[in-house]
Amino acid sequence: MVKKVLSIVLWVITGGALIVLFSFGRSKYLETPLKGVEINLKRIHSNGFVDQDSLLAHVQAVCDIAHQNKIADINMVQVNKLLSGNPWIESGSAFIDLNDTLYLEAKEYEPMLRVFGNDGRSVYVTYEGVIIPSSPIYTPHLMIASGYFEEEAGIPEALAIAKAINRDEYLAEHIGQIYLNQNNEFEVTVNNLPAKVIVGDTMGIDDKLSRLKALLEKYNNTEELIGYKTLDLKYKNQIVCTKK
Numbered sequence: 001m002v003k004k005v006l007s008i009v010l011w012v013i014t015g016g017a018l019i020v021l022f023s024f025g026r027s028k029y030l031e032t033p034l035k036g037v038e039i040n041l042k043r044i045h046s047n048g049f050v051d052q053d054s055l056l057a058h059v060q061a062v063c064d065i066a067h068q069n070k071i072a073d074i075n076m077v078q079v080n081k082l083l084s085g086n087p088w089i090e091s092g093s094a095f096i097d098l099n100d101t102l103y104l105e106a107k108e109y110e111p112m113l114r115v116f117g118n119d120g121r122s123v124y125v126t127y128e129g130v131i132i133p134s135s136p137i138y139t140p141h142l143m144i145a146s147g148y149f150e151e152e153a154g155i156p157e158a159l160a161i162a163k164a165i166n167r168d169e170y171l172a173e174h175i176g177q178i179y180l181n182q183n184n185e186f187e188v189t190v191n192n193l194p195a196k197v198i199v200g201d202t203m204g205i206d207d208k209l210s211r212l213k214a215l216l217e218k219y220n221n222t223e224e225l226i227g228y229k230t231l232d233l234k235y236k237n238q239i240v241c242t243k244k
Contacts, residue, residue, distance in 0.1 A: 147180035
């Protein structure tokens with residue numbers, strides 16, 4: 001019985017000592033000056049929308065690195081707001097590691113379509129349909145959609161057409177742009193083809209583009225299509241051609 005009591009007392013003393021040591025260690029850790037900031041920016045290409053140097057400077061300013069701000073005084077809420085408030089960052093996190101360094105991880109959005117409105121302003125659209133602003137420091141080479149877009153109206157449909165085009169290597173190589181006309185109908189521009197190609201809406205888009213592909217494979221780089229003004233894909237199982 002005495003041994004059992006002594007064992008319990010020993011565990012209590014040991015536990016208390018560990019708590020004291022932990023509290024002391026944590027207190028000392030929080031009083032340690034932050035040594036620096038490191039950013040791991042994940043993106044497919046070497047260049048991107050996020051200016052890493054600018055982001056680093058903002059974080060260093062928030063953390064007051066110049067005055068060796070203590071870890072306890074680092075405003076992690078503000079640091080995370082810098083990540084979540086950046087329109088080109090899809091996701092991000094921040095933590096201070098055991099080397100007293102603030103470590104940031106951020107994933108940049110990857111666009112697949114650029115959309116120009118009639119006012120000349122443009123936005124980018126990701127594969128998932130997220131709209132992100134253009135950037136003065138980065139212009140990726142993407143498919144372009146332009147025309148009578150009003151705010152976000154028409155963008156989901158343009159994205160659906162872009163996805164359908166990109167699913168086929170031949171079409172992706174030969175179709176240069178998507179256009180939304182005044183009649184709220186979509187057109188596509190085929191490289192080296194003067195005729196206007198009318199898609200209409202997105203209903204049956206894969207079938208429409210399949211018919212266009214069959215026509216191009218048969219007559220592209222010939223003079224057969226030069227005399228046509230429009231190629232209309234809106235009608236089922238056919239392409240209605242109008243001569244100039």
